Amino acid sequence: MVENIGMKPSRRGFLRTALAGGGALAVGSTAARAEGDPVILEPRPWNQFLGEGVDARPYGFPSEHEAHVRRQDVPWLTADPISSVNFTPLHELDGIITPNGLCFERHHGGIAEVDPAEHRLMINGLVDRQIVLTMQDLMRFPRENHVYFLECAANTGMEWAGSQLNGCQFTHGMIHNVMYTGIPLRLILAEAGVKPSGSWILVEGADASGMTRSIPMEKALDDCLVAFKMNGEALRPEQGYPVRLVVPGWEGNMWIKWLRRIEVGDQPWHHREETSKYTDLLADGRARRFTWEMDAKSVITNPSPQAPITHGPGPTVLTGVAWSGRGTIPRVDVTLDGGINWHDARMSGPSFNKSMHRFYFEFNWDGQPMLLQSRAHDSTGYVQPTKNQLREIRGENSIYHNNGIQTWAVDKDGRAENVEIS
């Protein structure tokens, strides 16, 4: 991941280099501040008085000045808060790691508060020996560490019908990206001994919704993890504490939380959550049976409706995230004029398989209105489509798997709005 923005140490300033004359704007304002800025000339309380000591926060929390950085739901979108969803504040984040406290939530029966001492993982069905594992038993299996994105199949779903939600937190915030520590699922299946006829697994959660999904054995033996840590510490209760399934690159509802049972069978179960939900209705009335993989997708997080440009014309940093359930993201294109001209974005940070990627585009804003879009290319060569290209193939009945290109319209005051352009 060691990358460099490609600027050599220079005696000329970045802002001036980037701007020529225009740079005087920013430079002038900062130089002026040096003369009479009371905030730098007068001591502030934190310069003068000792702060709290190390006993104050055995487990830390954000500054009070960051109270606006929080998960939010959309009341009209989901009336019932128990079977509901909230959204990651993508416009307030940077890099590729989603902090545990801000990972979006999707529950079918609310947050299960599981006591790990009383949690068990059963492996049954077409196995040599049905087994039941305690958390301590799980700690005796080999572990791996991987960073993966988890995206809800319904992320951006409301946008099928047009531009409805005014902020990337709401249009694209059903995603998070964390480092998991877990046990390769194939090792746990091998412990029970999968019978030759075992070709599917049913994974079941311990929460009140009894969430279940069918997963083909090929995927189960490939890269699935039985995970117990996220970003170094125990899973959060809302993310499946003490143990969840990780299904890299596949839709989030398959990543069963509070994982309590894995049944081995010879065909899919077609349970509630893979028939009444999480199927894609096509234009001709037929529905896709399964849509597991999340296609390549990207979104500009800044500027965006919740994060307008407030500094006026001049040097401006555009940033966003991109991901693919099929590999890495070697390239993201960015346009400021609705697709007339495309520019290569600068990727910065680790590029992991089936993980979120961070991109930047630094430009000198002239203060005129813009139409911002990003377009992801994944390592298979797939290019993120427009919404209309998706509609041509999938019709307009869909809710799930909308990976179309998102447009933000920025006005001359820097305000951004969710719009759609043909």
Next chain:
Amino acid sequence: MVENIGMKPSRRGFLRTALAGGGALAVGSTAARAEGDPVILEPRPWNQFLGEGVDARPYGFPSEHEAHVRRQDVPWLTADPISSVNFTPLHELDGIITPNGLCFERHHGGIAEVDPAEHRLMINGLVDRQIVLTMQDLMRFPRENHVYFLECAANTGMEWAGSQLNGCQFTHGMIHNVMYTGIPLRLILAEAGVKPSGSWILVEGADASGMTRSIPMEKALDDCLVAFKMNGEALRPEQGYPVRLVVPGWEGNMWIKWLRRIEVGDQPWHHREETSKYTDLLADGRARRFTWEMDAKSVITNPSPQAPITHGPGPTVLTGVAWSGRGTIPRVDVTLDGGINWHDARMSGPSFNKSMHRFYFEFNWDGQPMLLQSRAHDSTGYVQPTKNQLREIRGENSIYHNNGIQTWAVDKDGRAENVEIS
């Protein structure tokens, strides 16, 4: 980072494969549980009743069952809690990311609660133009994302005199490893324009201790970052919110928190924190002037005094962390018998420059006492020394920069203790 523990899908269980006959122990116990374990046979509350909804936690927190996972200080070690330190619970973590709430703290004037709207960064001294930057000004510079460890120079310092602190949290917990988003320092220096005579910088914090350190210009122009985010979100107050300096691979006290001023000069300042502290007194009474880089080091986090083996003999997972201020960690050796036999540990997770690395060693514990040690090799070829090798060169007056090999003695009951063997 995509690595594999190298086990192919198999019809034979891992525990059995690893153990031959001994495997029956673990397998038998789990199989037995399947028959009459009330915890799997009877419904638990979280299976029966709906949990809290998505409105409950706009910013999430760990399960109540993880309340023991916390930063801790050592009262007798530092009498004054304001100018003090606490320790990262390494034995409770896995992977390589330290969650923000558990990153150890070291303050010289307590936690500064800075209002970002009233924070400024001044660049002065041997520059073409003194400038003062607001947080908004900083947001207009290009950013990079990198994962780096931060280790206090005093980490493991108490162990110079022998084995004193009984737990890796206390012997090695003055370290954390996070992904930073920040601005290359060279771009900010270029904005002010460094004069040809500018060969050093003085970095100063906005807290009540007025913490300062001198840094050579070569390092400042190399990989230093002016960082405003850690693990995706804003820096925590105790880690320098709203902005801190990142000095990759160098001792933690140079990573000035609440960064408010950077002065360019033509020689080091020799301020308080680089003379009265953070210098290494040698055996002959002379002191090293500067010791910036952190040498290659490792520690076994599990088993350890705070994390004994509780499952009895049989398949056991040993794990730990390793790092180097000079590069990556391609290899870690592990011994179970105090250095008579060394084994290659399995590295798992990303290998980044100047970042923490995670290693594992799975073995079949015979229930006999063990002497556990780990030995890190870094990408420069440097090998982590024994404590006695360090003492031969540095004497016994030192407090800082102890990267000696750590030993845990495990008894037949699985209890671990901090010991030293010659």
